[in-house]
Amino acid sequence: MPGDPHLELRGRLIRSLGSLREMLPGSFVERKRACGRTNCHCADGKNLHAQYQISVLVDGKPKAFNIPAQLVEQVRHKIEMRRRFDAAAATVCGINLKRFLKEKETQ
Numbered sequence: 563m564p565g566d567p568h569l570e571l572r573g574r575l576i577r578s579l580g581s582l583r584e585m586l587p588g589s590f591v592e593r594k595r596a597c598g599r600t601n602c603h604c605a606d607g608k609n610l611h612a613q614y615q616i617s618v619l620v621d622g623k624p625k626a627f628n629i630p631a632q633l634v635e636q637v638r639h640k641i642e643m644r645r646r647f648d649a650a651a652a653t654v655c656g657i658n659l660k661r662f663l664k665e666k667e668t669q
């Protein structure tokens with residue numbers, strides 16, 4: 563007898579969550595800025611420096627933290643993990659709600 567595809571999906575999603583344990587909150591932001599040195603290429607106001615930040619609520623207040631260049635890809639990936647975690651949780655909750663409503667009918 564084939565298993566319930568929803569339960570298989572739910573199990574697969576739950577098992578995948580462990581790989582998301584390094585997830586980070588907030589959003590990834592790229593800012594352009596001038597460094598202020600008059601002899602720098604950014605002084606023309608066009609060839610600005612890229613500054614990457616993690617924008618996040620801390621105790622309900624919006625904060626932005628600079629990301630060191632060598633950590634940019636890693637942090638971007640970890641923020642993306644949070645999106646996948648939320649998507650997995652939403653799918654699991656949707657499956658469980660359907661199951662609850664179905665179970666309720668048979669009570």
Ligand SMILES: [Zn+2]
Nearest residue numbers: 596597602604
């Ligand atoms: Zn500059």
